[in-house]
Ligand code: HEM
């Protein structure tokens with residue numbers, strides 16, 4: 001466990017990069033973990049879309065509609081109806097797609113992409129905000145912090161998205177209602193119109209051609225929207241089009257070109273102003289909605305933790321250790337799992353450390369990030385059990401520099417009072433039940449469970465929200481699993497239409513002891529892309 005002073009320094013330097021945010025994090029934090037895995041580890045494939053930010057094989061002349069541009073426009077259109085604490089980024093746009101101010105298949109395409117990613121922890125308005133962050137980043141723009149916590153609207157809200165035929169006075173008033181000054185309006189429009197362009201089918205009087213007419217001569221997120229405007233070639237269809245629809249010309253010139261000149265003369269200014277304005281745009285939310293801290297990647301973190309009873313009545317701990325950042329893939333690195341047993345002072349199983357069962361890596365995450373993952377699975381008796389775990393990381397694999405990863409000092413805690421029973425849990429159960437979730441509750445403690453329940457999350461793509469139902473679990477037996485004297489089995493049948501071939505589901509189970517809720521792991525359902533799956537079919541009734 002020697003740590004050389006040079007490496008201590010290296011660790012300190014690494015830690016200082018985002019120390020303020022990382023320090024606040026302790027594992028587990030299901031809401032944070034879910035969003036981090038979705039946004040940074042790209043586990044749900046949210047941004048697995050072609051990055052059409054410039055000419056490439058799929059887009060030789062840069063004229064294919066850009067999904068990134070569509071996502072950024074979506075975020076503005078959702079925010080643009082904000083008025084006195086009502087509206088903002090709340091997903092109401094997706095109930096308002098039939099309005100003339102929301103013309104364009106780009107917005108409904110985005111809706112259809114986003115509804116597949118709805119979850120309790122990623123509601124539509126957070127996906128809209130995250131989509132803007134991802135789009136700007138994928139096209140080479142500045143990094144914008146993503147704070148989760150938005151709330152999905154139940155229905156359409158007021159109208160009020162600016163249209164290109166609006167006067168300068170209309171637009172200034174609209175941006176003021178949205179919370180932006182006249183100068184900030186110029187900035188926000190330029191930051192939006194650096195991506196994408198005008199689609200002929202949407203605005204045939206502005207774009208009389210057959211392919212999308214781009215706003216500037218690059219498809220990347222850059223200051224060409226300003227350099228083209230100031231010194232040409234000016235191809236912006238909202239500048240050189242019919243005067244009545246030249247809204248960009250009216251807006252850009254409204255301060256005597258001061259703002260556009262500053263963008264044209266400095267790419268750095270453009271990027272930093274855009275980072276700030278776009279961040280305010282996505283953080284414009286209704287009064288009463290509080291956004292959480294930004295989700296930054298944690299360089300070392302456990303994922304997919306699951307404690308379960310095996311069919312033979314032993315306790316299995318599964319966990320994956322993720323190492324994330326630029327160039328983290330290192331075949332020489334040795335990562336070892338260590339744990340403390342239930343009593344924490346002894347090693348009742350005789351071997352309280354283990355090597356990974358498998359290692360995977362991903363060298364091509366967004367923003368130059370990489371991921372190396374070490375999966376562990378260890379099994380001990382229910383008597384020995386677990387109270388916490390931690391890891392040692394030997395970067396060179398030669399024992400010279402072994403670093404301990406222990407959740408900031410306190411180890412990663414294991415609560416063995418509430419445990420999953422995968423052998424008697426399954427999705428697509430029967431007729432009127434969509435799943436059966438069995439929980440094992442520790443009975444050798446001093447307090448007994450007063451309530452065991454399972455919260456099921458159904459992805460409702462029609463209402464565009466996560467439907468949550470809590471189902472009480474009842475004490476019973478668990479056929480196919482050996483009785484274990486330390487545990488009692490509680491089973492919940494989750495109502496739902498099992499004839500639906502695929503449902504995106506999550507289950508969170510918990511038990512209450514003496515008024516304290518003990519939470520189990522987040523389980524992913526049959527069609528969920530998270531790696532903790534519930535078996536699709538039940539092996540016995
Ligand atoms: C007065 C304000 C604005 C007006 C009148 C306006 C107007 C337009 C129009 C007419 C289009 C073409 C849409 C289509 O063909 O489907 C467009 C596209 C776009 N707008 Fe705006 N816009 C405004 C502000 C903004 C702002 C503030 C942003 C974001 C910060 C933004 C982002 C975009 C993007 C990214 C596109 C390209 C979409 C694509 O290529 O699919 N716009 N805008």
Ligand SMILES: *[C@@H]1O[C@H](CO)[C@@H](O)[C@H](O)[C@H]1NC(C)=O
Pocket residue numbers: 060061063
């Ligand atoms: C791309 O541009 C070239 C040259 O202007 C043209 O010959 C070609 O047809 C264009 N391809 C597409 C897909 O528009």
Ligand SMILES: *[C@@H]1O[C@H](CO)[C@@H](O)[C@H](O)[C@H]1NC(C)=O
Pocket residue numbers: 229230231253256257
């Ligand atoms: C602003 O820039 C545009 C485009 O270059 C130009 O046509 C216009 O005359 C300028 N306006 C002012 C007030 O400088």
